[in-house]
Amino acid sequence: MGIIRSIRSRSLRVVQEQEECVGDSMRQSCWANMPQELLREVLLRIEASEDTWPPRQSVVACAGVCRSWRQITKDIVKTPELSSKITFPISLKQPGPRENLLRCFIKRNRSTQTYYLFLSLTSTLAEDGKFLLAARKCRRPTCTDYIISLDADDMSKGSNTYVGKLRSNFLGTKFTIYDGQPPHAGAKIMKSRSTRLVNLKQVSPKVPTGNYPVAHISYELNVLGSRGPRRMHCVMDSIPASAIEPGGLAPTQTEFSLNNIDMFPSFPFFRSKIKSCG
DSSP: OHHHHHHHHHHHHHHHHHHHHHHHHHHHHHHHTSOHHHHHHHHHHHHHHOOSTTTTHHHHHHHTSOHHHHHHHHHHSOOHHHHOOOOSGGGGGSOOOSSSOOOEEEEEETTTTEEEEEEESSTTOOSOEEEEEEEEEEEOSSOEEEEEESOTTOOOTTSTTEEEEEEEOTTSSEEEEEESSOSSTTOOOBOOHHHHHHHTTOSOTTSOSOBEEEEEEEEEOBTTBTSSOOEEEEEETTSOGGGGSTTOOOOOOOSOSOOSOOHHHHSOTTOOOOOOBO
């Protein structure tokens, strides 16, 4: 009798799982089979009306409905260089607008040595903003790394929210920005211990493929020594000089290179408040 009950219980679970799968499939097809012309018109109106955060989260939500919705939404949404808007996480790795500025501010948590970058929602750069990135300070024997992530709660280099890192020299006068993914075709990777481990397949395949230097920053000490304003030099390795000329184009990433990951719902891109001090 115990065996019969076990078989019946397993059969019931299988039937329930099949019904749930059928239900999910029907709901998915209901949205996916929407006429393309109508869907495009609806998404165009949503994209035009929800042009600021937090209402713009509706555009991101539309891209997460199904594959067809996502593709049309990605075709409609322009890069920050053309639209002056930040929409998807990949927008943070694309060139910004030329005619105006995207106003942002940074909050620091002294106890955890974590920095939070926000897109300002008002002209005052005050209390609240749209969370964009987080960076955590990690001291090394000869340098200091700042791990950059799209998730304020997950700063692991093995996470799919890992973006890259900022590395400073021992004195804190020279910095290098590294992208976790190739910023453009032909980008040169900087060899490191983590890179060798990835090449040897000793870590998870979700770990970024390596460190690609994209920018260098250096400070010159002033007459007051290390205190007070200093002259700063910035060099963008991934942007050719021709890009700053009228009509010039800069290399633009269109998606994260991690495969088989549904990028839109997986990123905590709707947070606007994070507790901080300092």
